[in-house]
Amino acid sequence: MTERTTETPRHPAPVVVVAGALYDRGRLLAARRSAPADLAGRWELPGGKLEPGEGPEEALVRELREELGVEVEPGERIPGEWPLKPGYVLRVWTARLLSGEPRPLEDHDELRWLSRSELDSVDWLDQDRPAVAEAGLRLPER
Ligand code: DCM
Secondary structure, eight states, rough: OOOOOOOOSSSSSEEEEEEEEEEEEEEEHHHHHHHTTTTOOOOEEEEEOOOOOHHHHHHHHHHHHHOOOEEEEEEEEEEEEOOOOOTTEEEEEEEEESSSSOOOOOOOEEEEEEEEGGGGGGGGGGGGGHHHHHHHHTTOEE
16 A cells, blocks of 8 residues: 655754854854844854755855855864754854955954964854854864
8 A cells, every 4th residue: 555645844944054163273263243233243153054955065165155255175063053043053064274364255244263262252152152162172283
């Protein structure tokens, strides 16, 4: 017997936002959001939403190219997943700077490279804090 069922998920798959713990010479890049108003002035790991059909590493490379004008190589995923607004989750990958010097081209008004001892010196978005702590533990010496 064949039977087809059409299930309507009660919790549709969340929109995935990928962000990069971008490393260069022993420092981690922090980006200060310029919008929207409720997030402006807070610091984040730069990234953005996956586009349809896109893999997470691919999305990360595209977002950091668009937002910062740099080429990066994704590394490992930082374990965990953090809720954003309803229906959105944050996943974080480490990434290494391949070329370019990051500039705040979109969504940000300031960038800072932070050494391990400086990681608490900016006001991170609450949802980014666990990933930043993990990223700090993985910060390469150089
Ligand atoms: N976001 C976040 N932390 C990040 C990156 C993004 O909380 N490190 C949030 C901000 C937005 C949403 O994800 O609500 C989509 O990001 P964007 O507007 O940059 O595409």
